[in-house]
Amino acid sequence: MSSAGRLADSGLDIYQDGNIIRGRKVCIPDLFVGPEDLDEIPDEEGLGVDATRVPLVAEIVSPGKEAHRWDHIRKRRWYAQAGIPVYVVIDDFDDEGTGTVFSAPDPEKGTYATKTTVGYGTSVVIPDVPPRASRSAWS
Secondary structure, three states, X not given: OEEEEEEOOOOEXXXXXXXXXXXXXXXXXXXXXXXXXXXXXXXXXXXXXXXXXXXXXXXXXXXXXXXXXXXXXXXXXXXXXOOOOEEXXXXXXXXXXXXXXXXXXXXXXXXEEEEEEEEOOOOOOOOOOOOOOOHHHHO
């Protein structure tokens, strides 16, 4: 996993190329936010990080219908089921380009209660979520 940069004074960092694991399934988001020391949130097998302890993931949609379906439907469901509080999708192939922020996951339904989509050049607020420091804090 490589670190893409720190989030000032938050105790969090941005990562690329990391395994986010929920049960026996894995997703590799384009970016995710986690604690500065990922050893704080390992999965049980030590193959990546525990999805239930990741506060934000982001995907950049690749060209093609299957890539669109994967990021907008399948991964959205997977991340919601894991209870990841914020999911961001950057899509160059939707109209003139869009950014979508999903928040307030319902893990049982595999959906997010809130969806905000904006065109490129328009500001959007990323909900502020506390670091997922311990499993008990999110149970």
